[in-house]
Structures are given as structure tokens and as C-alpha cells.
Amino acid sequence: MKYELDARRLFCPMPVIRTQDRVASLTEGDLLEVTCTDPGVKNDIPAWCRINGHEVVSIEESRGEIVVTVKVGKG
Amino acid sequence: MTQQRKAVALISGGLDSLLAAKVMLEQGIHVEGINFYTGFCVEGHTHAIRKKDKAKPKRNNALWSAERLGIKLHIIDIVEEYKDVLINPKHGYGANMNPCLDCKVFMVKKALQWAEENDFDFIITGEVVGQRPMSQRAETMPIVANESGAEDRLLRPLCAQNLPLTLPEREGWVDRDKLYDFSGRGRKPQMALAAEFGFEDYASPAGGCCFLTDESYSKKLVDLWESRGNREYEMDDIMLLKVGRHIRPNERMKLIVSREEGENNFMNGYKKIYTHLFASSHPGPLALLDGDPTEEDLQLAAQIVARYGKGRTADEVTVEAHTIDGEVQELKVAPLNPHEILESWMV
Numbered sequence: 001m002k003y004e005l006d007a008r009r010l011f012c013p014m015p016v017i018r019t020q021d022r023v024a025s026l027t028e029g030d031l032l033e034v035t036c037t038d039p040g041v042k043n044d045i046p047a048w049c050r051i052n053g054h055e056v057v058s059i060e061e062s063r064g065e066i067v068v069t070v071k072v073g074k075g
Numbered sequence: 076m077t078q079q080r081k082a083v084a085l086i087s088g089g090l091d092s093l094l095a096a097k098v099m100l101e102q103g104i105h106v107e108g109i110n111f112y113t114g115f116c117v118e119g120h121t122h123a124i125r126k127k128d129k130a131k132p133k134r135n136n137a138l139w140s141a142e143r144l145g146i147k148l149h150i151i152d153i154v155e156e157y158k159d160v161l162i163n164p165k166h167g168y169g170a171n172m173n174p175c176l177d178c179k180v181f182m183v184k185k186a187l188q189w190a191e192e193n194d195f196d197f198i199i200t201g202e203v204v205g206q207r208p209m210s211q212r213a214e215t216m217p218i219v220a221n222e223s224g225a226e227d228r229l230l231r232p233l234c235a236q237n238l239p240l241t242l243p244e245r246e247g248w249v250d251r252d253k254l255y256d257f258s259g260r261g262r263k264p265q266m267a268l269a270a271e272f273g274f275e276d277y278a279s280p281a282g283g284c285c286f287l288t289d290e291s292y293s294k295k296l297v298d299l300w301e302s303r304g305n306r307e308y309e310m311d312d313i314m315l316l317k318v319g320r321h322i323r324p325n326e327r328m329k330l331i332v333s334r335e336e337g338e339n340n341f342m343n344g345y346k347k348i349y350t351h352l353f354a355s356s357h358p359g360p361l362a363l364l365d366g367d368p369t370e371e372d373l374q375l376a377a378q379i380v381a382r383y384g385k386g387r388t389a390d391e392v393t394v395e396a397h398t399i400d401g402e403v404q405e406l407k408v409a410p411l412n413p414h415e416i417l418e419s420w421m422v
Contacts, residue, residue, distance in 0.1 A: 009344055011314065013112055013135055017152045037344075040135070047138040052147050 002031045008065065012040035016048050023054060023072055030072045031057065035065055042066060049073075080248040081105040081195040082230070083186050086148060087284050088136025090265055090277045091201030091233060096144050097272050098232040099199055102249050106199075108148040109189055110137040111182050113157040114313050115286045136278040143274065153185065154310060161287070162306045166218075171293035173285060175207065176215055183223035190228075197228040197243045204234045205259040213237075233257045233265070286317065295321050298422045302326065302366070311348060315363070318342065321422035322379060328366030329422065330376055332383050347399060352380045355405070356393035359384020364396075374406060381410035 005022050007015035015036045022032060034045065045068045046056045053073040060067045084096040086108035099106050141148035160181045164174030179202075186198045202211050202219075216238065220229045227242040235244065236256035244251040257264045269277060278284075286292040295316040300306045302323070318338045319331040330352075333339040339361045345351075349363040362380045366372075373396055381392035387410045396404045 013110075013116075013137075013150050014152070016135070016138070017112065017150050020150060044135045044138055047135065047142055048148070048150075051138065051141045051145075 005032055005034045007034050007036045009037055011038050012044050015041045016044045019045055019070065020048065026072045028072055028074055032070045034068045034070065037065060039066065041068055079105050082197050082199050083190045083195045084108050085182060085186055085200045086110050086137045086140050088140055088278050089284060090269060091203060093140045093274060093277060094265060094268050095199050095201040095232045096146065100144060102253060104249065106146050108141045108146050109186050110148055110150045111153045111185065112150060114154040114310055117284050117286055171288055171290050172296055173287040179219050180222045183219055183225050183229060187223060187225045197230055198225050199230050199232055201233060202231045203257045204237050292316055295422050298323065302329065322420050323422050324375055324420050328364055328368040328372050328376065330362050330364055330379055332362045332380065333360040350396060350398050352376055352394055352396045354381055354384045354386055354392050355395045357384050357386030359386065374408060377406040377408045378411045379416065381408055382416060386410060
């Protein structure tokens with residue numbers, strides 16, 4: 001399943017916290033598209049994924065918005 | 076087979092918590108990290124708003140620590156709950172508006188709650204006896220253990236040999252002889268241990284991870300509270316205290332004037348919440364206005380904004396004032412001279 005999360009206008013680490021809390025309710029293999037405006041997420045969400053067993057599938061930037069797609073792992 | 080014991084480590088992103096967690100991992104303990112976000116945390120990204128700080132690494136140090144340790148990290152939003160800690164600290168403030176002892180008690184209490192919910196056996200912190208003037212003294216360390224409710228389930232691996240036995244030591248889950256006896260403000264033992272573990276490029280030793288320990292920030296916070304007549308605050312308030320020149324010419328208004336492009340960009344996100352001003356005839360900073368200005372005040376605000384722009388030496392600068400309702404007022408003003416901006420206005 002694919003889900004979306006709006007983390008725009010939030011500053012790190014809030015987008016990471018929102019991602020963490022949303023991922024907790026998803027199951028392995030689900031995709032979560034997180035839309036952000038703080039460029040810090042380009043480092044922080046991948047770091048959070050690496051240490052918590054999830055995967056960043058893509059990071060796309062357009063018009064000041066960054067969309068980070070996370071594939072939920074075993075956690 | 077011996078049951079593997081589990082510890083939750085308070086990870087601030089500084090060196091001490093990194094080392095404390097590593098010491099536990101070396102003893103075969105399963106460690107997971109917990110990091111609390113109060114809203115006052117000094118993050119690489121808020122540093123990086125300003126161009127002069129661009130060279131600093133844009134990383135979350137707690138995540139970086141966890142990755143170096145190979146442990147999970149749980150970041151907990153405590154912004155709302157933290158208000159009571161800051162507004163009503165039982166043990167008072169430190170040199171500035173830092174309620175360090177209450178803060179530590181609160182965080183250990185939250186960690187204990189998390190540990191119980193997640194079936195963890197004990198809590199570790201990177202505290203060192205005598206390291207900090209308020210929260211890490213021989214007299215105050217038992218207060219943290221007692222008032223948090225953690226009692227002997229709170230282990231400080233870096234200075235445990237200076238403290239009474241804790242549950243994990245007594246039960247033999249950890250070997251006390253392999254814990255440490257660090258004390259005082261010196262950093263050499265920690266740096267030597269970091270070298271032993273192969274840690275490099277760690278965050279600046281001795282923390283400095285909270286804006287509330289900063290004198291300038293604390294003054295702005297107190298000014299905010301005094302001007303509003305109460306000590307309430309929202310996330311936007313405390314974020315904006317981190318940027319710009321804060322100028323309060325009178326009790327009715329405060330201007331936040333950006334100092335450079337990075338702050339301009341950051342403050343752009345607040346234009347829908349605050350009246351904002353900028354010079355339209357000359358390049359210059361964005362300013363946010365907090366308060367309830369009269370027409371005269373708005374003129375003065377425009378003169379201040381003009382003073383910080385490229386038109387500062389011009390006879391006349393046109394400044395636009397946009398209210399949150401979308402009303403636009405065009406003000407033609409003479410920029411203030413530097414000496415007309417009184418020292419007492421600067422927050």
C-alpha cells in the first residue's frame with residue numbers, strides 16, 4: 001500500500017518524528033511518501049531509516065518541496 | 076541461556092551519551108536510544124539558517140550517534156509537555172532560563188515510562204558527576220534518580236564507580252569493574268575513551284545542545300513573556316527567537332529583522348502569521364512585527380526596516396507593510412540613523 005504524509009513547514013527533527021510515528025502504524029513493504037520543506041530531511045530521514053531498518057526509495061525535489069519515499073522494513 | 080538485558084539510553088547527540096551507550100554495548104547489553112525534542116534543541120539545521128553557519132554539518136547529532144553505535148533511535152516530541160517544565164521548574168533555573176535539573180528529571184521519567192512500555196530493564200545516561208553546575212553534581216544526581224522514579228534502574232556508566240550500586244550492577248547484568256569513575260568538568264577522559272572506541276567527528280564535547288542555556292536566547296524568551304503578560308508560548312514563538320535582530324521600541328510592538336538571506340528565507344514562512352514589512356524601493360531585510368502597533372508605531376517600524384536595508388543613506392525609502400488580512404500600506408519614510416536605534420530597544 002502507498003501512503004502520504006504532509007510534513008511541510010516543519011523543521012527537523014519534526015518531519016523525522018512524524019515519519020517515525022506514521023511508519024509505526026504501517027506494515028513491511030508499505031510505501032510512505034513524505035512531503036517536506038526543510039532540506040535537513042535529505043540527511044535525517046535516510047539516517048533514521050538506516051538505523052531503524054527501513055529504506056529510502058527516492059528523494060525528489062521540486063519547487064522548494066522535497067518528497068522522500070520510504071519503504072517500510074521489518075523495523 | 077542467559078537472558079539478554081535491555082537498556083534504553085538517553086541520546087542527546089553529544090559525546091557523553093554516545094560513550095555511555097557504547098560502554099553498555101561492549102558489555103553485551105541490548106541498547107536502544109531515546110531522544111527528546113523540546114523545541115529548544117540546537118539543531119544543525121537551525122544553525123544552518125544563517126549563511127555564516129553553512130559550513131557546519133547538517134546532521135541530527137542524535138541520529139548520527141545512533142548510527143555510529145548501530146542502535147535504534149526513538150525521537151519523542153515533548154514540546155507540549157515540556158512547557159510545564161520550563162514555566163514551573165521545581166528546582167529553578169540555571170545561569171539563564173535553563174531548568175536543567177527539572178529537565179533531566181523529566182527526561183529520565185519519560186525514558187522510564189518508555190522502558191516499562193517496551194519491556195526494557197534499565198536506563199542509562201551519559202551524566203558525569205561534577206560535569207554540569209546544576210544537574211550533574213553529586214548532590215543533584217540522586218534527585219534525578221529519585222524524582223524520576225527510576226531509582227536504582229538508572230545507571231550512569233561513565234561515573235558509576237563514584238556512585239552507589241544500581242540494579243544492573245547488583246544483579247550482575249553489567250560488570251561494575253568495566254564501568255568508569257569520571258568526574259569533574261575535564262573532558263580528557265571522555266576524549267581518550269572516544270579515541271579508544273574509534274569515535275571521531277563527534278559533536279562538540281560537553282553538550283551545549285539547548286538554546287535555554289544561551290544568554291541571548293533566554294533574554295528574548297523573557298522579553299516575550301513579559302510583553303504578553305503570561306508565560307505561554309507556541310512553537311512558532313520559540314523558533315522565531317532563534318533568528319533575526321529582535322527590536323522592541325515600545326511595549327506595543329517588537330520587530331524581528333532578518334540579518335541575511337538565509338534568515339529572510341526562513342522568515343518568509345511566517346508572513347501569514349505576522350504583519351511583515353520590507354522596503355520596496357531598495358533591497359533590504361524582511362521584518363516581522365509582533366504586537367498591536369498604532370499608526371505612529373508602524374511609521375517607526377518602517378524607519379527601522381529602512382535603516383537595515385540598502386537605502387539606509389537615502390532621504391526616503393518606501394516600505395510596504397502587509398497585514399495578515401492581506402491589507403497593504405505603503406509608507407514613505409526617512410531611515411533612522413544608527414544612533415536613533417536605542418540600545419535599550421535591542422532585545
